[in-house]
Amino acid sequence: xxxxxxxxxxxxxxxxxxxxxxxxxxxxxxxxxxxxxxxxxxxxxxxxxxxxxxxxxxxxxxxxxxxxxxxxxxxxxxxxxxxxxxxxxxxxxxxxxxxxxxxxxxxxxxxxxxxxxxxxxxxxxxxxxxxxxxxxxxxxxxxxxxxxxxxxxxxxxxxxxxxxxxxxxxxxxxxxxxxxxxxxxxxxxxxxxxxxxxxxxxxxxxxxxxxxxxxxxxxxxxxxxxxxxxxxxxxxxxxxxxxxxxxxxxxxxxxxxxxxxxxxxxxxxxxxxxxxxxxxxxxxxxxxxxxxxxxxxxxxxxxxxxxxxxxxxxxxxxxxxxxxxxxxxxxxxxxxxxxxxxxx
Numbered sequence: 001x002x003x004x005x006x007x008x009x010x011x012x013x014x015x016x017x018x019x020x021x022x023x024x025x026x027x028x029x030x031x032x033x034x035x036x037x038x039x040x041x042x043x044x045x046x047x048x049x050x051x052x053x054x055x056x057x058x059x060x061x062x063x064x065x066x067x068x069x070x071x072x073x074x075x076x077x078x079x080x081x082x083x084x085x086x087x088x089x090x091x092x093x094x095x096x097x098x099x100x101x102x103x104x105x106x107x108x109x110x111x112x113x114x115x116x117x118x119x120x121x122x123x124x125x126x127x128x129x130x131x132x133x134x135x136x137x138x139x140x141x142x143x144x145x146x147x148x149x150x151x152x153x154x155x156x157x158x159x160x161x162x163x164x165x166x167x168x169x170x171x172x173x174x175x176x177x178x179x180x181x182x183x184x185x186x187x188x189x190x191x192x193x194x195x196x197x198x199x200x201x202x203x204x205x206x207x208x209x210x211x212x213x214x215x216x217x218x219x220x221x222x223x224x225x226x227x228x229x230x231x232x233x234x235x236x237x238x239x240x241x242x243x244x245x246x247x248x249x250x251x252x253x254x255x256x257x258x259x260x261x262x263x264x265x266x267x268x269x270x271x272x273x274x275x276x277x278x279x280x281x282x283x284x285x286x287x288x289x290x291x292x293x294x295x296x297x298x299x300x301x302x303x304x305x306x307x308x309x310x311x312x313x314x315x316x317x318x319x320x321x322x323x324x325x326x327x328x329x330x331x332x333x334x335x336x337x338x339x340x341x342x343x344x
Contacts, residue, residue: 044235075319078133106140115192119245139337142177163195185211193217219264221256225287269299281309
């Protein structure tokens with residue numbers, strides 16, 4: 001990523017809200033009484049001009065595009081947090097991860113295990129780097145970001161098995177990094193939120209997490225709620241993108257409604273870990289995330305829910321686009337930190 005291109009993009013986004021809306025068609029993008037942040041509206045308009053040839057798109061090409069976007073818009077590294085490469089023993093291989101260790105520790109704050117977005121096909125540790133650093137610094141707690149295997153090279157349930165291995169490793173090793181022994185939290189955004197919800201369900205009887213952080217989670221692979229149609233053309237998660245991800249991620253004959261793919265379809269949610277659930281306004285997954293938060297509450301689970309109405313899916317990876325995105329990350333970090341300390 002050249003410094004010149006980055007400077008030109010940043011210069012374009014520094015224009016006024018009115019100028020950005022004008023450049024994106026002239027009318028503010030409003031749906032359901034929510035208005036998309038002008039900077040994201042501008043980026044969405046640019047993405048529509050380019051288009052995507054999904055018939056010829058390879059996972060490698062899509063990954064490269066994702067990483068380029070994160071390099072442009074992912075935000076600066078967080079100060080006063082150092083990182084360490086770790087390898088977690090899985091069933092058949094070692095799972096790589098990045099450990100965020102704050103310079104100022106709070107030994108009462110639990111360790112968090114976090115999974116990035118990407119439909120199980122794209123994404124990397126860089127996609128959630130700023131959020132993980134902010135949470136680690138705010139909580140004074142170690143945060144483990146997991147570099148799980150991706151499809152189509154490793155189809156379901158490979159990535160999920162890596163997620164489970166990472167959570168179990170953190171549960172066993174939290175005390176080594178200054179956190180309470182045999183205590184850990186789980187979190188993720190989009191597909192990472194899917195993994196986090198499943199891990200929380202599968203460990204509720206034993207080794208249960210003390211918190212589940214779910215950011216615009218995909219919890220129902222067969223969901224047909226209104227938001228799946230209202231935002232089917234919204235940047236960056238479109239109906240075509242979802243279809244592409246599912247074709248790459250699911251093995252032949254897989255039932256997308258099964259609990260290890262669609263945790264939102266599990267009937268009994270009692271006894272699950274307390275949850276922080278955040279959704280984005282301009283997102284196909286908005287309704288299923290909100291519904292899952294409501295169902296958790298109905299089951300007696302302690303839940304805090306908030307929708308960032310002006311933001312699109314994937315904002316965790318694009319905090320440098322708009323002040324609203326950075327503010328959302330900071331709010332999530334503060335509220336997650338309080339929960340990790342047992343204050344929420």
